[in-house]
Amino acid sequence: MCVLFITTNKNKVEEAKAVLGMDVVQVDKEYPEIQGSSEEVVLFAMDILREGEPFIVEDTSLHIEALSGFPGPFASYVQKTIGNTGVLKLMEGVHNRAAFFETCIGLSYNGKKIFKGRCYGSIALEPRGISGFGFDPVFIPEGDERTFAEMSLHEKNLMSHRAVAFRALREHLENLI
Amino acid sequence: MCVLFITTNKNKVEEAKAVLGMDVVQVDKEYPEIQGSSEEVVLFAMDILREGEPFIVEDTSLHIEALSGFPGPFASYVQKTIGNTGVLKLMEGVHNRAAFFETCIGLSYNGKKIFKGRCYGSIALEPRGISGFGFDPVFIPEGDERTFAEMSLHEKNLMSHRAVAFRALREHLENLI
Numbered sequence: 608m609c610v611l612f613i614t615t616n617k618n619k620v621e622e623a624k625a626v627l628g629m630d631v632v633q634v635d636k637e638y639p640e641i642q643g644s645s646e647e648v649v650l651f652a653m654d655i656l657r658e659g660e661p662f663i664v665e666d667t668s669l670h671i672e673a674l675s676g677f678p679g680p681f682a683s684y685v686q687k688t689i690g691n692t693g694v695l696k697l698m699e700g701v702h703n704r705a706a707f708f709e710t711c712i713g714l715s716y717n718g719k720k721i722f723k724g725r726c727y728g729s730i731a732l733e734p735r736g737i738s739g740f741g742f743d744p745v746f747i748p749e750g751d752e753r754t755f756a757e758m759s760l761h762e763k764n765l766m767s768h769r770a771v772a773f774r775a776l777r778e779h780l781e782n783l784i
Numbered sequence: 785m786c787v788l789f790i791t792t793n794k795n796k797v798e799e800a801k802a803v804l805g806m807d808v809v810q811v812d813k814e815y816p817e818i819q820g821s822s823e824e825v826v827l828f829a830m831d832i833l834r835e836g837e838p839f840i841v842e843d844t845s846l847h848i849e850a851l852s853g854f855p856g857p858f859a860s861y862v863q864k865t866i867g868n869t870g871v872l873k874l875m876e877g878v879h880n881r882a883a884f885f886e887t888c889i890g891l892s893y894n895g896k897k898i899f900k901g902r903c904y905g906s907i908a909l910e911p912r913g914i915s916g917f918g919f920d921p922v923f924i925p926e927g928d929e930r931t932f933a934e935m936s937l938h939e940k941n942l943m944s945h946r947a948v949a950f951r952a953l954r955e956h957l958e959n960l961i
Contacts, residue, residue, distance in 0.1 A: 639818045639819075639820070639828065640818060640819040641816045641817060641818050641819065642816075642817040642818065642819055642858070642861065643816070651816065674865055674866050674870065675864070675865040675866070676865055677862070677865035677866050677870070678865075679861070679865070681819070681858050681861060684819065684856070684858060685854070687852070688851055688852040688853055688854035688855075688856070689851050689852070689854050689874060693851065693854070693874055696873060696874055696876070697866060697870055697873055697874065699873070
């Protein structure tokens with residue numbers, strides 16, 4: 608079985624491959640994203656994209672409690688502009704460092720189906736580690752003291768938001784076979 | 785002549801009325817906005833909205849040079865989450881305070897037409913003034929020492945990005961009559 612994953616982010620493809628245990632082919636293509644929750648982004652993308660089915664799209668948001676949910680679904684834009692440095696500056700002197708990641712995967716195959724995963728944790732005091740991508744160096748998942756960027760892909764996939772969502776997708780796909 | 789302005793922001797309607805000098809009727813309705821430039825947001829909105837023509841939509845972005853253009857088209861989301869306090873925190877110790885506002889108006893009437901306005905200026909060291917809305921208390925337009933929030937609506941409309949764009953729209957509409 609082979610799944611087309613429409614994304615410009617090859618890191619996400621690697622994470623998907625490791626969890627799904629099947630062929631994942633990246634379709635490196637941009638598509639319009641609406642300003643809304645990750646679920647809205649993904650549902651809208653499936654309406655617009657008309658690739659050979661089945662295909663998947665994915666959106667991940669980071670919600671920092673003390674910043675009223677910022678950067679939310681605009682995680683990648685915020686990463687490209689103010690980056691981890693900016694987020695840590697916003698968190699200077701802030702005691703409540705609670706945050707969570709949420710991944711929403713959309714599967715387009717005989718209709719649309721949504722799979723979600725969350726990972727609760729906290730924002731580190733300084734960036735640590737070089738693995739992963741995006742906010743990984745500043746996010747410490749609950750139950751661990753390391754940031755995602757201090758873990759191997761295998762370790763990150765044991766607990767990450769994206770892995771939870773991809774495992775739900777895997778289960779669904781296995782039941783289809 | 786009467787123009788329908790599809791927006792949830794009544795402050796923008798007041799600014800439009802003052803500049804256009806014609807009836808502006810607010811249609812208080814949300815619509816999907818894509819993650820892109822203000823022009824992309826407006827073009828996309830006109831494709832989706834099917835109101836009785838003519839109608840206008842508007843999008844305004846704030847670009848802070850030292851923050852790689854942040855918050856850009858996500859100005860209203862950033863305003864709702866980290867707010868002016870967050871933006872000032874990001875600018876702490878930053879010498880280059882250059883920024884500009886850009887408004888893009890879309891007119892849907894026998895096709896689509898775009899009108900733009902920019903206002904260059906700088907980010908204040910602290911919020912000042914109570915007029916206007918959004919980032920007005922922290923934006924000082926070039927050639928003035930006051931923030932937009934320290935000006936009357938009339939004074940703001942002499943130089944603001946939104947007023948420049950609405951004057952271009954007014955000129956276009958006057959030529960249609």
